Amino acid sequence: MDTDKPIIEVKDIWKTFQSGGTTFSALRGIDLSIKANEMLAIMGASGSGKSTFMNMLGCLDRPTKGQYIFNGVDTTPKSNTDLALIRRDFFGFVFQSYNLLPRTTAFENVELPLLYFGFKYGRSQRQDMVMAALKQVGLEDKVHNLTNELSGGQQQRVAIARAIINNPKIIFADEPTGNLDTRTSFDIMAIIQGLNEKGTTVVLVTHENDIADFAKRKVVFRDGQILSDNINEHPKSAAEERKKLPELIEPTAAT
């Protein structure tokens, strides 16, 4: 892939909400381009429009005005079904609250995206892919555990495995460590950094500076506009930071 060519190009994006006669613009003319293999942290206070922007990038939402070009294709005129197929083929999502299916095993959760590929993946092929993904996040021994039997960090790792099962071009992570303690947060960030090192573009939304420090580029939002856009020359390594933390005798799981 030509790394100089932007994988994401956003031109003058506006998002306006109407409520009770008043209009409110969550995004006010954003221009941004993201190159392949970037690891981008979108920061900002709550209400700054960072989540709205990420949803837009993830094709979960449509801009009121402006153009969003993904991988050289203008997504703005696409149908809902086409957007769903873009999400299926190119994106992986990691949410703050994991969004795993309740009363379902880790295996079934990770397998889920593959089921939406029609006849592309057979039963044994799906099995192999799920096992590989769970191994990548270090959960090969929890394959058949129900998700409510897992700790918060383990659940988020299942969510990451689910996000990477389709070998996505971009991973969108919306406050992936928001519900986790520091240790687990760093574990999760180490996995995400690892994915980025293997070539996946990562867009990370966070309001925590020490999480954003792991990214290669920081974009700060305020009131629906970009306040600053800086390259992080020396991104920290989450794995290294994790080692610096004093080990607990008995690690407690955050939920």
Next chain:
Amino acid sequence: MNIINLFITAFRALRKNGLRTFLTMLGIIIGVAAVIIMQAIGKGSEEDITARINSLGSNMIIIAPNPKIVNGVRMGQGGQTLQYKDVLMIKRYSSATKYISPLVGVSRQIKYGANNWSTRISGVLPEYFSIREISAVEGSLFTDEDLRKINKVCMIGKTVRTNLFPDGSNPVGKTIRVGAIPFKIIGVLNEKGQSGVGTDQDDVILAPYTSVQDRMVQSIYVNVIFASAADAQSIKKAVSEIKYCIRTSHHLSPSDQDDFTVNTLSDIMATIQGVSKILTILLASVAGISLLVGGIGIMNIMFVSVTERTREIGTRLAIGATSSDVMLQLLIEALVISLVAGVIGIFSGLLITDLITYFAGWRTSVTASSIIISFAVCTVIGIFFGWYPARKAANLSPIEALRYE
């Protein structure tokens, strides 16, 4: 998503909520079972009635006297207008009538040894056996010779036998007293059970017409005339011929009303079957209502399910499910619920129907149509009541669904 994966997904979702799924199914199970059971009971009673009427004899024609009107006063039932000469007239001139027999009867106290029993002794011609499909299970039937010789012989039905011979001994050859007159039993009649209107058809004694007529009744009038047409098609023709013959025999002028009534079994059967058909429809509609309620139950649960699973639906949309994937999944869930419930309902319906027959002794008849219809109704219910909640889910915006608390 391909159809196999859709079913996998739907089954997983239903299995996760086992209890809720079962409770939803319960409405359909009960509904389908009720439809099958009610229909089986209704149809069974209809068949039962038909069989009982048929046991009276097929293609049978009954000619009964009308009450005489004397000076404007109707004399009540059992009038005396029919005579043996009418029988001879019909025998000679009605080609469509195959068999014909008069019947004269009197009630008498019957005695054998220490046992006695009150019943009717009926005098008939041997042709009566063909009309009523009567045969002897023990001994034999009387013959034309018995008739000619006015022999004091008789055949008894099962009820008479059990009352006069409670020890189970063979009555053939024994002599009983009918009133004061001794009659020799020459045969025991085949069992006929209850008639369609509830009279015991086995509580009878049959003797040659001449014996009863000459020795006991001593009247020229007969109670009733039985006839049978050659086949079902010629019943109508036989009836009109019989009417013509009797009117001629009775010298009725065209302005006179019939002094007799001709009934056929098909008239009676049609009336009773009509009633029991209405009963069947009534029972089935009540059961159908419960099936409908079951369907509404599915819709309720699917609605609750869509609301409860809003975040799940949002997640599915985010990871690449299209609206039609979500819609199909929920539709298939509803369909699976109603079809599985339908199959369970059919089997429990069949089982309960058997139990009813076994324990209550009711005649039941499960028809293929009731199974097919209730299964089809299940499918329709699944799609119909699953459609709206499924569409609601499919139209969710992924963002709003993901944010839903």
